[in-house]
Amino acid sequence: xxxxxxxxxxxxxxxxxxxxxxxxxxxxxxxxxxxxxxxxxxxxxxxxxxxxxxxxxxxxxxxxxxxxxxxxxxxxxxxxxxxxxxxxxxxxxxxxxxxxxxxxxxxxxxxxxxxxxxxxxxxxxxxxxxxxxxxxxxxxxxxxxxxxxxxxxxxxxxxxxxxxxxxxxxxxxxxxxxxxxxxxxxxxxxxxxxxxxxxxxxxxxxxxxxxxxxxxxxxxxxxxxxxxxxxxxxxxxxxxxxxxxxxxxxxxxxxxxxxxxxxxxxxxxxxxxxxxxxxxxxxxxxxxxxxxxxxxx
Numbered sequence: 001x002x003x004x005x006x007x008x009x010x011x012x013x014x015x016x017x018x019x020x021x022x023x024x025x026x027x028x029x030x031x032x033x034x035x036x037x038x039x040x041x042x043x044x045x046x047x048x049x050x051x052x053x054x055x056x057x058x059x060x061x062x063x064x065x066x067x068x069x070x071x072x073x074x075x076x077x078x079x080x081x082x083x084x085x086x087x088x089x090x091x092x093x094x095x096x097x098x099x100x101x102x103x104x105x106x107x108x109x110x111x112x113x114x115x116x117x118x119x120x121x122x123x124x125x126x127x128x129x130x131x132x133x134x135x136x137x138x139x140x141x142x143x144x145x146x147x148x149x150x151x152x153x154x155x156x157x158x159x160x161x162x163x164x165x166x167x168x169x170x171x172x173x174x175x176x177x178x179x180x181x182x183x184x185x186x187x188x189x190x191x192x193x194x195x196x197x198x199x200x201x202x203x204x205x206x207x208x209x210x211x212x213x214x215x216x217x218x219x220x221x222x223x224x225x226x227x228x229x230x231x232x233x234x235x236x237x238x239x240x241x242x243x244x245x246x247x248x249x250x251x252x253x254x255x256x257x258x259x260x261x262x263x264x265x266x267x268x269x270x271x272x273x274x275x276x277x278x279x280x281x282x283x284x285x286x287x288x289x290x291x292x293x294x295x296x297x
């Protein structure tokens with residue numbers, strides 16, 4: 001396993017990362033530039049979903065979100081990954097490196113085997129107990145999840161200022177970074193889908209509700225719309241409530257950004273979140289990877 005250390009020479013900013021706003025023409029453009037740069041897979045393995053980004057140099061060419069299968073073997077993962085790569089006009093064997101953040105320890109070995117057998121490289125694994133390039137002012141630094149550190153690194157690299165990052169995942173996390181780039185800590189609350197599933201399983205007559213769109217009003221006219229309103233407005237209130245308390249603990253007002261699969265649904269109902277950065281974790285993984293390579297490791 002390749003481990004990531006705290007200090008890196010040079011500076012790689014997320015402002016240098018170019019992200020395609022759409023996927024039109026991606027396959028043809030990649031075919032034309034297939035040998036002009038190396039391909040990197042950035043992988044964030046979460047409890048519910050795995051987010052995968054395909055980079056060529058500093059360009060995020062494609063990104064995917066798939067279900068996290070805790071029992072998947074390296075061969076099964078490779079088959080799925082190769083299919084995704086083919087959708088982008090390349091094959092898994094064209095990938096030069098893989099960088100991974102993971103909060104599901106049993107899956108790390110499978111992804112490491114995948115990288116060794118199919119990419120012929122050791123994967124760069126950012127673990128919970130490995131600093132992500134910033135001082136961690138946390139009582140027990142090793143308790144901070146890799147995804148939270150990578151998100152924090154990416155947000156600070158983007159703004160060079162104090163920032164609060166709200167990540168809507170299996171858990172809803174709030175991470176705080178100082179104007180000096182120090183990880184300060186944050187808050188953790190249940191995730192939207194986790195709360196919804198608990199509501200469904202803990203009641204006899206309430207249905208499981210999908211969240212493709214947000215509610216039109218707080219006053220639902222049927223059970224599904226009432227649940228949708230309660231959950232979305234409830235999480236928007238939770239978001240603004242925690243942020244308002246965190247703001248009082250900063251010396252100066254920080255930036256406030258959101259990320260995660262459900263951010264685009266919840267944030268329109270929030271008052272204190274400035275913007276949604278859907279690929280923040282992928283930006284952070286690219287920064288970690290480039291700093292590691294710049295160190296000559």
